[in-house]
Amino acid sequence: xxxxxxxxxxxxxxxxxxxxxxxxxxxxxxxxxxxxxxxxxxxxxxxxxxxxxxxxxxxxxxxxxxxxxxxxxxxxxxxxxxxxxxxxxxxxxxxxxxxxxxxxxxxxxxxxxxxxxxxxxxxxxxxxxxxxxxxxxxxxxxxxxxxxxxxxxxxxxxxxxxxxxxxxxxxxxxxxxxxxxxxxxxxxxxxxxxxxxxxxxxxxxxxxxxxxxxxxxxx
Numbered sequence: 001x002x003x004x005x006x007x008x009x010x011x012x013x014x015x016x017x018x019x020x021x022x023x024x025x026x027x028x029x030x031x032x033x034x035x036x037x038x039x040x041x042x043x044x045x046x047x048x049x050x051x052x053x054x055x056x057x058x059x060x061x062x063x064x065x066x067x068x069x070x071x072x073x074x075x076x077x078x079x080x081x082x083x084x085x086x087x088x089x090x091x092x093x094x095x096x097x098x099x100x101x102x103x104x105x106x107x108x109x110x111x112x113x114x115x116x117x118x119x120x121x122x123x124x125x126x127x128x129x130x131x132x133x134x135x136x137x138x139x140x141x142x143x144x145x146x147x148x149x150x151x152x153x154x155x156x157x158x159x160x161x162x163x164x165x166x167x168x169x170x171x172x173x174x175x176x177x178x179x180x181x182x183x184x185x186x187x188x189x190x191x192x193x194x195x196x197x198x199x200x201x202x203x204x205x206x207x208x209x210x211x212x213x214x215x216x217x218x219x
Contacts, residue, residue: 005195010112011101018112018205019147026153034138035163038127041182047123048186049165067188074181076174083111085171089183096171108175112203116168117193122186126172127160133175133209139168145194154209175208
């Protein structure tokens with residue numbers, strides 16, 4: 001899960017320059033392997049992973065995937081230079097990022113991040129309720145994650161996304177002061193986490209899609 005690491009020392013020079021995450025315009029083409037665009041939250045079905053067998057005998061058909069899903073709101077709020085998120089779907093309350101040193105709250109072009117997690121039990125749907133730019137920080141499956149594996153996918157706020165099981169992710173990063181998303185995911189909610197500061201000694205610098213960063217967007 002995210003939200004367990006402190007951002008108190010995010011501006012400490014001992015970490016050096018953060019790793020710059022490339023920004024990519026989200027589409028079904030660019031999201032291949034990560035997930036797909038969602039245009040209708042109500043009709044979108046959460047991808048559920050069947051429980052893995054312990055040996056060579058297979059899981060019986062129609063079993064191992066009946067844990068159900070949970071649905072609820074995902075609220076985001078910028079509080080000065082901190083980005084906070086509250087996932088009512090699973091009862092999570094997190095700090096998910098901090099603005100770089102010297103950045104005014106009204107000029108949010110990037111955010112510092114240090115955490116990501118994945119859910120082996122199924123996918124997760126994020127769907128904006130109020131239109132506004134946001135960015136999804138994602139990386140493809142694999143426990144040997146590296147800083148350069150992370151990508152930032154830019155959304156204009158008109159559509160949402162579903163990520164596949166095992167995709168490294170953070171909650172979404174909104175550009176505006178606050179944002180409300182609907183979310184749904186597997187009720188099992190298994191999490192595997194990484195902290196880039198603990199493992200690599202660096203923060204991730206995630207672009208938020210403002211005009212001054214859009215020139216660097218990969219389409």
